[in-house]
Amino acid sequence: MEERRGIRTPNSANYGAMGQPFEPNYLMPPDSERAPLLPGLSYYPDEAMTSAAMNPAMAPAMISEGAPLSNPAVVTDGPTAPPSDWATIPGYEGMGSDGDKFLPPPQPGPIPDTVPTPANTSWIIPSISEDDARNALMKYANNKCCYGSSPAEEMDFHELRPFNTYRYRLETLTESRTCKWVTVPHTATGQPVDSLFCGIPPQPWDIPIQIPVMFKDEEMKMPVPHTSSLKSCPQCLGICRTVCRECHGTGRVRCWVCNGTGRQFNDRCHRCTGQGTASCTTCNSSRYERCAGCSGRGQILNYIELTVTWKNNIYEFVAEHNSEFPTELFKKVSGEKIYMDEQMLLSPLVNFPAQSINQASQNALQQHHAQFSSTSRMIRQRHSIEWLPLTKVEYMWRRNRYDYFVYGKENEVYTDNYPQKCCCVIM
Numbered sequence: 001m002e003e004r005r006g007i008r009t010p011n012s013a014n015y016g017a018m019g020q021p022f023e024p025n026y027l028m029p030p031d032s033e034r035a036p037l038l039p040g041l042s043y044y045p046d047e048a049m050t051s052a053a054m055n056p057a058m059a060p061a062m063i064s065e066g067a068p069l070s071n072p073a074v075v076t077d078g079p080t081a082p083p084s085d086w087a088t089i090p091g092y093e094g095m096g097s098d099g100d101k102f103l104p105p106p107q108p109g110p111i112p113d114t115v116p117t118p119a120n121t122s123w124i125i126p127s128i129s130e131d132d133a134r135n136a137l138m139k140y141a142n143n144k145c146c147y148g149s150s151p152a153e154e155m156d157f158h159e160l161r162p163f164n165t166y167r168y169r170l171e172t173l174t175e176s177r178t179c180k181w182v183t184v185p186h187t188a189t190g191q192p193v194d195s196l197f198c199g200i201p202p203q204p205w206d207i208p209i210q211i212p213v214m215f216k217d218e219e220m221k222m223p224v225p226h227t228s229s230l231k232s233c234p235q236c237l238g239i240c241r242t243v244c245r246e247c248h249g250t251g252r253v254r255c256w257v258c259n260g261t262g263r264q265f266n267d268r269c270h271r272c273t274g275q276g277t278a279s280c281t282t283c284n285s286s287r288y289e290r291c292a293g294c295s296g297r298g299q300i301l302n303y304i305e306l307t308v309t310w311k312n313n314i315y316e317f318v319a320e321h322n323s324e325f326p327t328e329l330f331k332k333v334s335g336e337k338i339y340m341d342e343q344m345l346l347s348p349l350v351n352f353p354a355q356s357i358n359q360a361s362q363n364a365l366q367q368h369h370a371q372f373s374s375t376s377r378m379i380r381q382r383h384s385i386e387w388l389p390l391t392k393v394e395y396m397w398r399r400n401r402y403d404y405f406v407y408g409k410e411n412e413v414y415t416d417n418y419p420q421k422c423c424c425v426i427m
C-alpha cells in the first residue's frame with residue numbers, strides 16, 4: 001500500500017482513521033437545513049458502498065427485507081484527518097491516528113566510568129538463633145491448615161548452617177514518548193483553539209513534563225501545543241444529528257412480537273395491531289439521533305496527542321548460595337539493605353567482596369543501557385545490595401533426620417520433608 005506522509009487509507013475503528021482530508025465545502029449544501037440522509041445512501045462511500053451510494057437505484061437492495069437492521073447511511077467510523085498541509089509538522093512527520101508513532105529520544109550519554117564502591121569490607125555474617133529457627137518452623141506449621149506442630153515443638157537441633165547470600169537490584173526509570181492524531185467532539189464551544197496560528201508546535205522531546213513519581217510506572221496524555229484545528233463534523237456534516245440507526249430514519253421499527261408479520265398465532269398481533277411495525281424508541285420516532293461523532297455540537301477538534309510513558313525497569317540477581325534452596329523464593333522476602341546509590345546514570349560496582357555482585361552490576365547496567373537508551377530516555381537509576389539471610393536447619397524428630405531452610409528478614413520457612421503433614425494421623 002502506498003503511504004504518503006500523514007495520509008493513510010481508513011482502517012481504524014476509531015475516529016480518525018486517516019482518510020482523505022476532509023474538505024468542509026465538499027458535499028455541503030448551500031442551505032444549513034440540509035435534507036436528511038436517505039437510508040442506503042452515504043456521503044462517505046467506502047469501497048463496498050461506492051456503487052450503491054453513487055447509484056441511488058441500487059440503494060434499496062442493500063436494506064432489503066430481512067436484512068439486519070443496520071444503517072449504512074450513518075457513518076459511525078467517520079473518516080477524519082488532520083489538514084493535509086499539517087502532515088509535515090517538524091518532529092511529527094509521517095504520523096497517523098491508527099497507532100502511536102514512536103518518537104526516538106535524544107541520544108543519552110555512555111555509561112559512566114567505574115567508580116569504587118565505598119569501602120565497607122567488615123561484613124558481619126550473622127546466623128539465626130535456635131529460638132528463631134524453632135519459632136519460624138512453628139509459624140510455618142501453624143499456617144498450613146493440616147500440619148501438626150509436634151515436630152517443631154519436640155525437635156532436637158542437629159545443626160544450623162548459614163548459606164546467606166546477596167541480592168543485587170538495578171532499577172532504571174525510563175520515559176518514552178509517542179504521538180498520534182486524535183479527534184474529539186469540540187465541547188468547549190467558544191473557547192479559543194490552540195492552533196498553528198498561536199505558535200510553532202514544540203519538538204516532542206522539548207515539551208517539559210514533570211515526572212509524577214520516581215521509580216514507578218505511570219502514563220500521561222496531553223495535546224501537543226499549537227496543533228489543534230477545528231472542523232465541521234464529518235459524520236453529521238455539522239448539523240449535529242444523524243439519521244437514527246435503529247429505524248433508518250423511518251421512525252418505525254419491525255415489531256419484535258410478530259417479527260414484522262403482523263400475525264400472532266393466526267390472529268392479529270396485539271402489540272402492533274397487525275401493522276408489523278412499532279414506533280422507534282431510540283429516537284422517539286423523531287427519525288434522528290444526536291451525532292455521536294461531535295456529541296451533537298457540530299464541530300470536532302483535531303490535534304496531536306502526546307503519550308508519555310514512564311516505566312521502572314528492574315534487574316535482579318541473587319548470588320550463588322551453594323545450597324538446594326530454590327532461589328526464586330527470595331522474590332517474596334526482603335533482605336537487609338547494605339548498599340544503595342542513585343544517579344542519573346550509574347557506574348558499575350567494582351570492589352564489593354562478592355565478585356559475582358560486581359559482575360551482576362556491570363551486566364545489569366550494560367543490559368539496561370543497550371535495551372533502553374535508543375528507545376526511551378533514561379531518567380534515573382538506582383541500585384542496591386541486600387544481604388539475604390538463609391539458614392539450613394537440620395534436626396532430629398522421633399529418631400529421624402529432617403531439615404528446613406529459614407530465609408529472608410521475615411524468617412520464612414521452606415522445607416520439602418516436614419514430617420507431620422497431616423495432624424489427624426497419630427504417628
Ligand SMILES: [Zn+2]
Nearest residue numbers: 233236291294
Ligand atoms: Zn457530528
Ligand SMILES: [Zn+2]
Nearest residue numbers: 255258269272
Ligand atoms: Zn407485531
Ligand SMILES: [Zn+2]
Nearest residue numbers: 244247280283
Ligand atoms: Zn429511530
